[in-house]
Amino acid sequence: MRSATLWARMLGLSKAVVEGVEFDEVEQTIVVSVRPRKATKRRCGLCGKRCPGYDQGSGRRRWRALDLGTIQTFLEADSPRVQCAEHGVVAAQVPWARHDAGHIYAFDDTAAWLVTHCSKSAVRDLLRIAWRTVGSIVTRVVADAETKTDRFKGLTRIGIDEISYKRGHKYLTVVVDHETGVLLWAHPGRDSKTLERFFDQLGAERCAQITLVSADAAEWIANVVADRCKNAELCLDPFHIVQWATKALDEVRREVWNAARKGGQKTLAKDLKGARFALWKNPEDLTERQAATLAGIAKTNAPIYRAYLLKEQLRQVFQLKGIHGIALLDAWLRWASRSQLPSFVKLARSIREHRVGVDAALIHGLSNARVESVNTKLRLLTRIAFGFRSPEALVALAMLDLGGMCPPLPGRAAA
Numbered sequence: 544m545r546s547a548t549l550w551a552r553m554l555g556l557s558k559a560v561v562e563g564v565e566f567d568e569v570e571q572t573i574v575v576s577v578r579p580r581k582a583t584k585r586r587c588g589l590c591g592k593r594c595p596g597y598d599q600g601s602g603r604r605r606w607r608a609l610d611l612g613t614i615q616t617f618l619e620a621d622s623p624r625v626q627c628a629e630h631g632v633v634a635a636q637v638p639w640a641r642h643d644a645g646h647i648y649a650f651d652d653t654a655a656w657l658v659t660h661c662s663k664s665a666v667r668d669l670l671r672i673a674w675r676t677v678g679s680i681v682t683r684v685v686a687d688a689e690t691k692t693d694r695f696k697g698l699t700r701i702g703i704d705e706i707s708y709k710r711g712h713k714y715l716t717v718v719v720d721h722e723t724g725v726l727l728w729a730h731p732g733r734d735s736k737t738l739e740r741f742f743d744q745l746g747a748e749r750c751a752q753i754t755l756v757s758a759d760a761a762e763w764i765a766n767v768v769a770d771r772c773k774n775a776e777l778c779l780d781p782f783h784i785v786q787w788a789t790k791a792l793d794e795v796r797r798e799v800w801n802a803a804r805k806g807g808q809k810t811l812a813k814d815l816k817g818a819r820f821a822l823w824k825n826p827e828d829l830t831e832r833q834a835a836t837l838a839g840i841a842k843t844n845a846p847i848y849r850a851y852l853l854k855e856q857l858r859q860v861f862q863l864k865g866i867h868g869i870a871l872l873d874a875w876l877r878w879a880s881r882s883q884l885p886s887f888v889k890l891a892r893s894i895r896e897h898r899v900g901v902d903a904a905l906i907h908g909l910s911n912a913r914v915e916s917v918n919t920k921l922r923l924l925t926r927i928a929f930g931f932r933s934p935e936a937l938v939a940l941a942m943l944d945l946g947g948m949c950p951p952l953p954g955r956a957a958a
């Protein structure tokens with residue numbers, strides 16, 4: 544093998560000609576001079592179309608390659624500019640790196656792979672780059688992959704949710720594929736405008752193929768889905784509805800507790816405060832002591848126990864699902880309305896208002912559980928993404944890790 548070919552192989556280059564290799568004694572780096580093969584010359588760096596040359600740009604330019612052994616390595620080449628009919632004067636495309644990138648493909652892909660497999664400091668130390676550089680790299684790797692793959696093909700069931708980051712100050716809207724549990728799309732913001740971007744990207748034809756959408760009861764989601772996906776049924780997430788019941792139960796507990804405190808019933812007040820967790824838990828998860836607490840409440844405190852049973856039965860509704868679930872829900876609504884517990888009367892009213900979505904969830908047995916599990920992982924990623932400069936980098940990291948977009952390590956076929 545000719546040494547120029549060997550160098551190109553070692554660096555993971557294709558469509559490039561190695562012209563020379565030097566060792567920089569001062570910087571202690573290897574500098575490899577390259578040029579594109581003829582066929583790949585004079586293309587717009589943005590769109591890749593062939594176009595007339597413009598000028599020689601700012602002379603020689605360098606790109607970080609993967610280290611060779613222990614030595615930091617750079618590619619060096621001319622960086623001519625072309626005149627694209629669409630994009631004007633831009634740097635010509637190079638076959639070894641993404642447009643505007645300071646690192647070659649193999650470096651970018653290695654960084655993207657490492658970031659989903661190793662700790663933050665391992666990535667930084669191994670690659671000798673700043674964390675914000677990792678953020679830029681994952682952003683362009685994902686943007687590039689998105690132009691090459693059609694991730695929305697055959698999509699019929701999706702789940703939509705939101706997740707907070709930056710200590711609850713910022714939000715991402717998240718869309719997950721129910722079939723695969725894969726993160727399809729995420730974007731900063733939580734409003735109808737944000738969600739409309741997803742459906743814009745999906746396109747009218749594919750929107751029409753969506754049959755089921757699961758979400759919480761947020762009005763902005765319901766409105767956009769009704770507007771954009773004419774053939775889709777919206778399923779309200781059972782978990783959220785049971786959560787409403789847990790809140791209603793807590794309201795009852797708090798009222799009784801306040802009354803007991805004000806009335807000087809110290810022991811009762813203390814017992815009720817301690818009973819909080821027993822009331823929240825599913826009966827099958829109760830410890831022996833919590834079960835005893837609950838039994839005490841059943842004996843001495845009718846309203847709280849009634850509220851507890853209401854919460855439990857509502858949970859039962861969603862465990863049953865189907866027509867039996869719907870029948871049980873009918874009975875539950877009548878019971879809750881007559882319960883003389885204001886918070887449950889109110890809850891029954893709002894469930895009636897959302898009845899179509901609740902019934903759809905019962906019939907199709909669709910919950911947001913898959914979305915929630917993606918969100919749990921995403922929440923961990925928001926911590927890793929801390930230090931990235933833009934929310935786009937956080938989204939890109941999520942797409943790599945949870946959206947199946949992580950590239951294979953260079954030189955190896957995709958697993």
Ligand SMILES: [Zn+2]
Nearest residue numbers: 587590627630
């Ligand atoms: Zn162009």
